[in-house]
Amino acid sequence: MLNAATDTTTHPINSLGFAKPPSETRVVVAMSGGVDSSVVAAQLAEEGYDVVGVTLQLYDHGAALSKKGACCAGRDIHDARRVAEEMGFPHYVLDYENVFKDAVIDEFADSYLAGATPVPCIRCNERVKFKDLLNTAKDLDADCMATGHYIQRKMGKNGAELHSAADANRDQSYFLFSTKEEQLDYLRFPLGHLASKAETRALAAKYGLAVADKPDSQDICFVPNGNYASVIEKLRPGAAEPGDIVDTDGTVLGQHNGVLHYTVGQRRGLGIGGLADPLYVVKLDVDKKQVIVGPKDMLATRKIPVREINWLGDEPLSSRKEWHVLVRVRSTRPPREAIIRPISDTEAEVELIVAEEGVSAGQACVFYDDNSTRIFGGGWIWRGY
Missing domain, CATH: 2.40.30.10 (Translation factors)
Structure with missing residues (x-):
């Protein structure tokens, strides 16, 4: 497999950093069905790369089809396949439901029950997309794997570096901090240099993609309507045990129907109105089943x-x-x-x-x-x- 350090006497470095023609450079594109990854796949296909599109089935389509704004749902898989057909490159759907549940969903539920506020999208990138999917790309003899993330990969004095996207409003560096150096060597992020999402949509229109006006996903893909508690209760029946809402001195101010319904910093929905000053959730004590509230400065x-x-x-x-x-x-x-x-x-x-x-x-x-x-x-x- 060639890399950016390959002898350039036979061919100049191509846009992905390899010293050979795009037609001889295989790239697996992780396709969610959204506009970003679709543009990446279409652009690389138009440039003449040997593109292979891969979409991950991460959870049950039956539940996903009724949910708008999620990635990797049934409609999204259809959209990814349609882009591949229109641009003339192969596309595969891989069943990763069990991997996703074991590596991401179970930890998400357990973290919430422990009083934490997890970020499952980071774990998905770390444990599924940039691990198992990346290994699949290598099994397909790909030179690299490309994604639609808004982040930049730049070559520094010691090798590949991770940099924020040019558009601060779209930057996804927070969700990709756990990318390893060896993964970064293999990954490519063709959208990271764009100044705005409008440029991405303009490219989608240029390539005639049906997803050009498709809305961005907003929620965690397996959490319908942002209702974390309902998902956790299905995964861990009986987890929502009631308890007390107390102040920092331990005085009971009210009751709650499960610690998992609260997050640190929350003000609304506490059900303890009538107090002189507003109170916020400052701590969650899972062992005592207490939601502890206090003034904002805490x-x-x-x-x-x-x-x-x-x-x-x-x-x-x-x-x-x-x-x-x-x-x-x-x-x-x-x-x-x-x-x-x-x-x-x-x-x-x-x-x-x-x-x-x-x-x-x-x-x-x-x-x-x-x-x-x-x-x-x-x-x-x-x-x-």
Whole structure:
């Protein structure tokens, strides 16, 4: 298999970084059926690459067909297949239901029951798309695998680097921090340099794709209408046990119908109106079945324990006592100044220069170079607040 370092005397480097004609470069495109991955597949096919489209069946189509805005549902598989037919390349659907349940859905349910706020899309990329699907691409003798993610892969002095997308509003680096260096060598992200989603849709229209105006997926693919609790109750019957809503002194203010219905930082829907000041969920005590509430200032956090760190820097994480970086503790928030103090190569304490509200166990803490767009990896926030 050739790579970007291949001798270029016989052929110039092509757009995917290989020293051979596109027609001799096989690329597997992970196709969700949405506009992004469809454009990637169509563009590479038009450029003459040997494209193979692969779509993953991740969960039962019967439940998925009634859900709008989800990826990898029955309609999406149909849309992906249609794009492949129109552009003239082979397309395969792989049944990954059992893998997805074992690697993603079960942990999602258990994390919620433990009082955390998990991010299953990260685990899906890490454990399914960039692991099993990537291995499948290699089994198909592909030179690389391309996806429709909005993130950039750039070559640095020590090899491939991960960088934020050119369009900050579409950047998906938060969901891809756990990409390993060896995976990054094999992956390609053709949309990362685009300035806006409008450019992607314009390309879809240019290629005549039926999905050009298809809405973006909004929810977690296996969670209908964003109702996490109903999914968890189906997966773990009897999990929604009632308990008390208490203040930080332990005074009972009301009752709840299951800790899994609440998240740190939540204000609405607590059912404890009539108090002088608004209260927020500041902690979930699963063992005591308590939802603990307090004033907003109790949500502010500066020191965050992080583990399962995937480090993408040029030097080992533990080679320094401190790293001055930017970090993101929620996908919807911009990166903030912070200091990483390593405990080992996979564990650290992160200190925020300015406190953030609503930091929650189960979310990711993603590291960014404070002088560039480069992503240094990240880890998982593991202690409740």
